[in-house]
Amino acid sequence: MPKRAAAILYLLLAVLPLSAGLLLALLVSLGLAGFLGTGFTLDYWSALLGRWAFWQSLGFSFYIAAVGTLLALVLALFFTIAQRQRLQRRAFHTFLYLPLALPTLVMALYAYYLLSPTGWLSRLSMALGWTSGAADFPRLVQDAGGVAILVVHTLMSTFFFTVYLGQLWPKENLDALLQTGRNLGASFGQLLRRVVLPTLLKRAAPVILLYFVFALGSYEIPLLLGRSHPQMLSVYAMNLLDSYQLETIPQAYGLAALYTLFMALLLFLLSARTRLKKKPV
Amino acid sequence: MKSLGAYLALWLQGLLYALPFVVVLLLAGMPYWPFPQLWPGWSFQAWSLLWGGSDNVVPAFLHSLVLALSVGALATLGGFLSSRALQQGQLGGWARRWAYFPFLLTPVIYALLLQYFFTWLGWGGSLGGVLLAQLFITYPFAFLFFQGFWTRRVQDLENAAITLGAHQGQVFWRVLWPYARPALVTCFFQTFLISWFEYGLTSVIGLGKVPTLALAVFQYLSEANPALAAAAGLLLIAPPLFLLWLNKRILLTAAVYEV
Amino acid sequence: MSRFSFFSTGITFGLLATLLLSACQSPGSGPQGASSGAPADSLSWAQIQQAARGATVEMMMWQGDPQINRFMKRYVKPALQERYGLELKLLPGQGSQITTLLLNEKQAGRRESEIDMMWINGETFYQLQRMDALYGPFLGRLPHARYLDLENPYIGQDFQRPIEGMEAPWGNVQLTVIYDSLRTPQPPKDLAALSTYLKKHPGRFTIPNEFTGMTLLKSWMIGMAPDSALYGAFDEKLYRRYRDSLFTWIQAHRRYFWQEGATFPQRLAGLHRLFAQGEVDFTFSNNDAEVENKIYQNTFPASARAYVYRSGTIKNSHYLGIVRWARDPLASMVVINFLLSPEAQIEKRKPRVWGDGSVLSSRKLPDSARKAMQKAAQRRYAPARDSLTPYARQELAPAYMTRLYEDFQKMIVEGDA
Numbered sequence: 001m002p003k004r005a006a007a008i009l010y011l012l013l014a015v016l017p018l019s020a021g022l023l024l025a026l027l028v029s030l031g032l033a034g035f036l037g038t039g040f041t042l043d044y045w046s047a048l049l050g051r052w053a054f055w056q057s058l059g060f061s062f063y064i065a066a067v068g069t070l071l072a073l074v075l076a077l078f079f080t081i082a083q084r085q086r087l088q089r090r091a092f093h094t095f096l097y098l099p100l101a102l103p104t105l106v107m108a109l110y111a112y113y114l115l116s117p118t119g120w121l122s123r124l125s126m127a128l129g130w131t132s133g134a135a136d137f138p139r140l141v142q143d144a145g146g147v148a149i150l151v152v153h154t155l156m157s158t159f160f161f162t163v164y165l166g167q168l169w170p171k172e173n174l175d176a177l178l179q180t181g182r183n184l185g186a187s188f189g190q191l192l193r194r195v196v197l198p199t200l201l202k203r204a205a206p207v208i209l210l211y212f213v214f215a216l217g218s219y220e221i222p223l224l225l226g227r228s229h230p231q232m233l234s235v236y237a238m239n240l241l242d243s244y245q246l247e248t249i250p251q252a253y254g255l256a257a258l259y260t261l262f263m264a265l266l267l268f269l270l271s272a273r274t275r276l277k278k279k280p281v
Numbered sequence: 282m283k284s285l286g287a288y289l290a291l292w293l294q295g296l297l298y299a300l301p302f303v304v305v306l307l308l309a310g311m312p313y314w315p316f317p318q319l320w321p322g323w324s325f326q327a328w329s330l331l332w333g334g335s336d337n338v339v340p341a342f343l344h345s346l347v348l349a350l351s352v353g354a355l356a357t358l359g360g361f362l363s364s365r366a367l368q369q370g371q372l373g374g375w376a377r378r379w380a381y382f383p384f385l386l387t388p389v390i391y392a393l394l395l396q397y398f399f400t401w402l403g404w405g406g407s408l409g410g411v412l413l414a415q416l417f418i419t420y421p422f423a424f425l426f427f428q429g430f431w432t433r434r435v436q437d438l439e440n441a442a443i444t445l446g447a448h449q450g451q452v453f454w455r456v457l458w459p460y461a462r463p464a465l466v467t468c469f470f471q472t473f474l475i476s477w478f479e480y481g482l483t484s485v486i487g488l489g490k491v492p493t494l495a496l497a498v499f500q501y502l503s504e505a506n507p508a509l510a511a512a513a514g515l516l517l518i519a520p521p522l523f524l525l526w527l528n529k530r531i532l533l534t535a536a537v538y539e540v
Numbered sequence: 541m542s543r544f545s546f547f548s549t550g551i552t553f554g555l556l557a558t559l560l561l562s563a564c565q566s567p568g569s570g571p572q573g574a575s576s577g578a579p580a581d582s583l584s585w586a587q588i589q590q591a592a593r594g595a596t597v598e599m600m601m602w603q604g605d606p607q608i609n610r611f612m613k614r615y616v617k618p619a620l621q622e623r624y625g626l627e628l629k630l631l632p633g634q635g636s637q638i639t640t641l642l643l644n645e646k647q648a649g650r651r652e653s654e655i656d657m658m659w660i661n662g663e664t665f666y667q668l669q670r671m672d673a674l675y676g677p678f679l680g681r682l683p684h685a686r687y688l689d690l691e692n693p694y695i696g697q698d699f700q701r702p703i704e705g706m707e708a709p710w711g712n713v714q715l716t717v718i719y720d721s722l723r724t725p726q727p728p729k730d731l732a733a734l735s736t737y738l739k740k741h742p743g744r745f746t747i748p749n750e751f752t753g754m755t756l757l758k759s760w761m762i763g764m765a766p767d768s769a770l771y772g773a774f775d776e777k778l779y780r781r782y783r784d785s786l787f788t789w790i791q792a793h794r795r796y797f798w799q800e801g802a803t804f805p806q807r808l809a810g811l812h813r814l815f816a817q818g819e820v821d822f823t824f825s826n827n828d829a830e831v832e833n834k835i836y837q838n839t840f841p842a843s844a845r846a847y848v849y850r851s852g853t854i855k856n857s858h859y860l861g862i863v864r865w866a867r868d869p870l871a872s873m874v875v876i877n878f879l880l881s882p883e884a885q886i887e888k889r890k891p892r893v894w895g896d897g898s899v900l901s902s903r904k905l906p907d908s909a910r911k912a913m914q915k916a917a918q919r920r921y922a923p924a925r926d927s928l929t930p931y932a933r934q935e936l937a938p939a940y941m942t943r944l945y946e947d948f949q950k951m952i953v954e955g956d957a
Contacts, residue, residue: 001362001363001365001366002366003366003367005363005366006362006363006365006366006367007363007366007367007372009359009363010363010367010376010424013359013416013417013420013421014379014380014382014383014417014420014421014424015379017383017391017394017395017398017417018382018383018386018391018394018417020398021391021393021394021395021397021398022394024394024397024398025393025394034647035643035646035647035671051950052954053950053954056954078286078290079290079293079294081286082286082287082289082290083287083290083291083294085287086287086291094525095298097525098298098302098525099298099301100521100525101518101521101522101524101525102301102302102518103478103495103517103518103521104478104480105478105480105495105498105499105502105514105517106301106305106498106514106517106518107301108502109305109308109498109502109507109510109511109514110300110301110304110305112502113304113308113507113511114300114304117819118316118813118817118819120304120319123316123318123319124319127319133818133819134316134817134818134819135743135819139799142803143803144802144803155297155301158297159298162294210385213385214385214387217386217387217389217390218387219387219388219389219480219481220480220481220499224499224502224503227803227806228749228803228804228806228949228953229803229949229953229954234387234389234390234481237390237393238389238393241393241640242636242637242640243636243945243946244635244636244663244941244942244945244946245942245945245946246639246643246667249640249643252393253393253394256390256393256394257394259386259387259390260386260390260394263382263385263386264382266385267378267381267382267385271378315817316817316818396644397644397647397648400641400644400645400647400648400650401648401649401650403650403652405654406654488631488633488641488654489631489632489633490598490629490631490654500632503807503809504604504606504809505809505810505813
């Protein structure tokens with residue numbers, strides 16, 4: 001493909017929609033465009049940022065993304081390190097890939113019917129005599145702590161990290177390194193801390209960050225498993241768009257623009273460290 | 282200690298990994314499920330409803346299929362060809378960096394940004410519109426995917442072929458294409474899955490007029506209809522499971538787009 | 541192309557495109573729709589019906605109730621196909637979603653809408669009128685409109701605003717409280733009794749944070765204010781006064797609510813589920829026949845019944861509107877005309893089908909239709925309509941609804957637990 005054609009294709013599909021959308025969102029949020037656009041105003045931004053629920057939403061999203069990713073990492077590391085012998089076995093390898101077939105919607109379905117007050121765990125605990133009814137069962141879905149949301153994100157990230165780490169292990173020759181370390185008299189704990197973890201984490205860092213970002217902007221899972229307050233960012237933005245008050249629409253655009261700019265900032269910082277110049281997964 | 286850890290890890294992993302499948306399978310085969318019954322017995326009501334009845338999921342399935350196949354093909358092809366041209370030098374560097382932008386952005390937020398333009402151009406609520414919007418998120422993925430393909434080695438291969446007397450067409454069809462086929466297939470399936478599973482962007486741009494299987498699963502879920510939701514969900518995971526059976530590497534990078 | 545010009549071209553392109561678009565769309569610049577103002581006055585009804593043959597009408601409606609969906613899919617759609625040769629497509633969407641869609645279209649200067657007609661309620665009617673997004677007046681053109689009971693203030697007015705032929709009444713309902721007569725033999729009939737009930741049975745009551753819940757709050761507000769004080773145009777001072785009284789009551793009793801009032805169900809279906817599974821003792825419905833059709837669906841126990849508060853509950857009608865720049869407003873009129881027909885209204889009235897009240901005046905109907913309507917209106921489990929009429933209250937101006945929605949979210953849901 002000639003360079004010019006490629007550049008045009010790239011511009012049309014990757015650059016134009018995003019930049020045009022971002023610019024329009026900014027303009028609408030500042031009152032310079034759109035049905036409610038009566039001229040430059042910071043009213044919509046102050047309405048957006050002045051509401052405590054927005055900051056709670058922000059905090060909640062970061063909490064879910066950070067805790068979920070961290071837990072997933074811990075689990076994945078545990079699974080990989082503890083079962084490093086099995087990594088070569090083909091059946092095990094296939095087994096690791098199985099849950100990658102599960103999309104967010106199916107995981108949300110699973111989490112809901114497992115964890116809700118009338119879900120399977122609740123019925124099981126009633127049958128075992130631990131709880132006496134739906135109201136007795138601890139609130140895991142649509143609760144303040146976002147437990148079900150956290151569970152789903154943790155699981156999904158674990159599934160992926162485990163596979164990824166499982167591939168990294170032979171690539172980084174960790175078996176050989178471990179063996180060498182052993183021969184030199186180091187204990188397993190020392191090797192873990194000095195060799196295994198730093199190597200794995202350093203190499204997996206971009207992917208871990210990627211999953212953190214995906215979790216941050218998650219939409220379907222909090223939509224199905226979350227409650228009206230606090231909401232994760234994407235849900236919050238869509239609620240602003242769909243509310244009964246037309247005046248919140250520019251706020252929705254503002255939030256979308258803010259989120260997009262945050263992504264841009266993140267990318268900028270990361271590319272400054274030349275990490276992203278490397279080939280992707 | 283080591284083997285205890287391995288044992289524990291395997292059991293925990295086995296539980297966590299198998300449980301979702303088991304739960305969804307059981308839910309799909311269930312009739313009305315009054316609380317606090319543990320197991321109300323089998324009933325394949327959900328299946329008959331899905332295929333023939335009022336909750337006919339066949340149109341949604343077909344739409345999803347057509348959409349995902351087209352998006353997969355177009356994104357892969359576009360990414361494959363343009364990735365090569367825009368690889369070298371400063372331009373390539375910038376292109377690679379920018380491509381992460383639509384990739385990182387949550388599809389539903391991207392849809393919010395695109396909404397107005399799609400309405401203005403009348404592309405909302407149509408299969409073509411949804412296809413285009415999905416291309417906006419899959420093309421950058423494919424572009425990045427193939428950045429890793431067009432290496433020095435490939436260039437050497439090309440040069441070798443040219444030295445041996447092949448002309449451009451032959452170089453492409455006889456040398457590059459067969460070499461690239463595995464990567465092309467992988468990228469195709471990955472972009473297929475991104476489109477296949479997509480919900481947020483599709484519901485916003487499609488305006489509810491473009492039915493997809495993912496949308497159907499969501500609707501059943503929000504209507505609190507476990508059997509139908511699970512049955513549709515099983516249909517949803519059928520292709521990836523099939524692909525897993527074919528070649529499991531395919532799923533690895535698609536999963537990156539899942540969360 | 542150097543990398544600098546490459547990207548700056550791209551960004552500039554995007555910038556220019558955006559500025560151009562936003563500059564072109566000034567507020568109020570509407571598209572030149574297929575019709576504007578008085579519709580098709582020159583055409584006779586027979587001609588309109590003829591023109592509608594082979595047309596496709598896209599209707600946006602709330603699809604949260606499977607029973608209603610079934611009525612539309614299994615009765616209305618085939619009937620329209622058979623009799624008028626037109627295809628009705630049903631799209632999910634309500635209230636704010638319709639408004640946002642039409643707003644976007646209007647801003648973008650679309651000549652033809654993605655939808656033709658929609659099922660709407662007061663506050664949406666108000667927003668759409670504000671945006672000049674409604675086609676009409678068309679009601680007078682419909683042959684079946686002669687049966688309409690427009691003199692009835694619950695039908696001829698929508699949220700205190702005259703409909704002026706810009707929307708067609710479709711059904712009529714009153715808010716009721718649903719309970720289980722076996723579990724709760726003496727349900728509380730007013731706020732004082734509810735207060736006592738809550739303290740005796742904590743965690744068994746909640747308010748849905750959506751349309752029906754807001755209607756409930758409005759009903760309570762009306763009960764707190766003297767007679768028809770809240771009727772008429774929106775009054776900020778009055779609103780604040782009674783909102784504060786209401787919210788004070790809620791905050792005082794919040795800890796006796798379900799989940800200690802920390803969260804409220806976002807969807808009515810969710811509350812229905814809680815009730816059906818015995819987690820709460822009450823649920824609500826804007827439709828007074830809902831208890832009956834849920835019993836028939838095996839969703840509610842056969843001992844479920846419904847009642848209204850002594851201070852009254854809101855009775856309102858729901859309507860059908862046509863988009864001003866709809867692709868096929870004439871075919872939409874044919875659809876609406878069918879929905880207003882005695883036959884369709886009778887079918888809709890049956891509790892097994894929907895149980896939605898008719899908007900037709902019984903004295904204007906021919907004898908056979910009147911009898912069929914009376915028969916269809918018979919109920920076994922839901923309260924008789926006549927018993928509810930003394931407790932019916934009118935809907936309030938739209939702003940009460942939108943303000944309550946916002947304030948409930950901000951002050952109760954997001955405020956301190």
